[in-house]
Amino acid sequence: SSELTQDPAVSVALGQTVRITCQGDSLRSYYASWYQQKPGQAPVLVIYGKNNRPSGIPDRFSGSSSGNTASLTITGAQAEDEADYYCNSRDSSGNHLIFGGGTKLTVL
Amino acid sequence: QVQLQESGPGLVKPSQTLSLTCTVSGGSISSGGYYWSWIRQHPGKGLEWIGYIYYSGSTYYNPSLKSRVTISVDTSKNQFSLKLSSVTAADTAVYYCARSPIAAAGTGFDYWGQGTLVTVSS
Numbered sequence: 001s002s003e004l005t006q007d008p009a010v011s012v013a014l015g016q017t018v019r020i021t022c023q024g025d026s027l028r029s030y031y032a033s034w035y036q037q038k039p040g041q042a043p044v045l046v047i048y049g050k051n052n053r054p055s056g057i058p059d060r061f062s063g064s065s066s067g068n069t070a071s072l073t074i075t076g077a078q079a080e081d082e083a084d085y086y087c088n089s090r091d092s093s094g095n096h097l098i099f100g101g102g103t104k105l106t107v108l
Numbered sequence: 109q110v111q112l113q114e115s116g117p118g119l120v121k122p123s124q125t126l127s128l129t130c131t132v133s134g135g136s137i138s139s140g141g142y143y144w145s146w147i148r149q150h151p152g153k154g155l156e157w158i159g160y161i162y163y164s165g166s167t168y169y170n171p172s173l174k175s176r177v178t179i180s181v182d183t184s185k186n187q188f189s190l191k192l193s194s195v196t197a198a199d200t201a202v203y204y205c206a207r208s209p210i211a212a213a214g215t216g217f218d219y220w221g222q223g224t225l226v227t228v229s230s
Binding site: 030031032033034035042043044045047048049050052054086088095096097098099100101102 | 147157160170204213218220221
């Protein structure tokens with residue numbers, strides 16, 4: 001399969017932990033990367049590789065993977081974390097890139 | 109600090125060719141080590157990878173767009189470009205250029221342009 005599947009929407013209470021998942025057969029072979037996108041802005045890389053955060057990304061963001069599922073976890077969600085989150089990886093051929101459909105995170 | 113900036117017409121007529129250029133500053137495309145991608149986002153929708161190019165000119169395209177897409181690089185100007193032919197209203201989107209390091213252990217798009225809205229309309 002050359003698709004990545006995400007839940008369309010997830011909510012979390014302020015200060016609580018939330019996990020956003022991304023499913024796809026290619027994730028058995030390739031790592032996912034994760035992006036945060038706020039309205040009117042370009043996406044921002046928050047997690048890549050096994051569990052790496054670019055400089056400037058808070059350590060409340062973490063990534064993990066098991067089988068065909070990659071996860072982005074936000075531990076102690078803040079109001080500013082409300083955004084759309086996208087996963088990205090390679091397709092099964094390894095030559096092309098694919099994005100998940102995105103998850104809208106609401107912080108209550 | 110690496111910066112990417114898209115430029116090109118914001119309005120394209122149906123059946124014509126969409127042409128955009130991404131100018132890279134703060135780093136050299138010809139230094140290697142990175143793929144340079146085009147990504148688009150239809151209004152209110154998710155992200156769609158269009159394709160990428162290496163400084164040598166090697167390209168990979170999204171299979172669903174491959175017949176209409178050409179990505180090229182001009183290392184002398186530190187730019188790479190997108191051409192999408194035979195456009196329709198379905199190609200109306202914000203177009204982003206982005207960089208991804210080449211790494212065996214997994215990577216991501218670490219720098220993005222601000223995006224440019226291209227509308228296909230007569």
